[in-house]
Amino acid sequence: MDSAHEQTDVEFAHEEYLNHLMRCRGCYAPTQRFCCVGLALRIEYDALYLLSIEDNRQRRALLVRETHVNPWLAEALKTRVVELYNLAQGEAQEVGNIAA
Template sequence: MLLDEATNEAHEGYINHAMLCRSCHPPTKRYCYEGGGLRDRYEAHYLMSLDLYARRAFLAQLEPIDPVRCESIKTLLIEIHQRNQADLC
């Protein structure tokens, strides 16, 4: 699967951090503060490559489990959308 440039950069930042950080352990979904933020940023960029229904389904599943993280990803999705709209103008 080919990712757009922003998604690829977010993915590389997340992976590079997770591989080096002793506090981050992706298989058990344990992350340091920075690692969690990088993971959320990558997921938000990835979600923007999906259709609206898939984004809503992901957020609907996440919200009961982790409402704080869900809000964080929603905020990132809005930022990405606004940046994309500004780039179109």
């Protein structure tokens, strides 16, 4: 990796998720089997990835696909996306208040 490249939140979350999968005996991604930590890392990575997509239709299509594949995971993912979105909006408002 280029030392001048600063990792994005999505890249960092992806790296954490993969590192966990490689050493956890309770997680096996191909069969959607995760320990509690692995599941939380998967949801965090997926949510950050979805928020990084600019195209709303593409984001919605990915969520619909996840709903068909894993309905229980899709609900947790939707909840986390909303939480992260609201957090980002709150931070943007704080920056606006500081600048004013």
